[in-house]
Amino acid sequence: MPLDAATLDRLRAKLDAREAELREEVRTVRDDLGGDVESREPRNQVEDSGERGEELIRESVRHAEMEADLDEAVEIAAARERMQDGSYGECELCGCEIPLARLEVQPAARRCAPCQEKWERTHAVGVHIPRVP
Ligand SMILES: [Zn+2]
Numbered sequence: 001m002p003l004d005a006a007t008l009d010r011l012r013a014k015l016d017a018r019e020a021e022l023r024e025e026v027r028t029v030r031d032d033l034g035g036d037v038e039s040r041e042p043r044n045q046v047e048d049s050g051e052r053g054e055e056l057i058r059e060s061v062r063h064a065e066m067e068a069d070l071d072e073a074v075e076i077a078a079a080r081e082r083m084q085d086g087s088y089g090e091c092e093l094c095g096c097e098i099p100l101a102r103l104e105v106q107p108a109a110r111r112c113a114p115c116q117e118k119w120e121r122t123h124a125v126g127v128h129i130p131r132v133p
Contacts (some may be wrong), residue, residue, distance in 0.1 A: 001005040003089050006102065011107045012083060015076050018107070022069045022076075033059060072108070079108040091115050 003011075082088035089098050093115040102109055111119055 002097075003100070003103075006082055008088070011088075011103055012080070014107045015079055019076050022073045026066055026073075029062050032062060040086060042057075049062050075108040075110075078110070082110075093119065128129075 054085055079088065082090075089100050089103060090096070091109045091112040094112065096112055098112045102113060109116070
């Protein structure tokens, strides 16, 4: 059963809300990192190289977070496009209809849960713990 207009509207609203959240997060991280390179003032010199090292680690973690947020924002935009062209809610691998319950939780999902699992097994996504058969 294809998704009806009211359901699509509701899911679209979820995408919008999540996107706004991501924007806010990315902005916070950017501010945190001191904006772009040009606007970055030479900060108070951190004398202790250990402290500097920690700061670098913190920054790279924040960068990684920001990248994850940006990736998610791309997925959201892609989901909106699929809503436009009518392919939204179809698993891109097996072509089945992604259960609504899954879309409610993950409105930007491109794959049904079993395909997502398969996909993650063949594409390194974050830290992967191998399953023991
Ligand atoms: Zn599938």
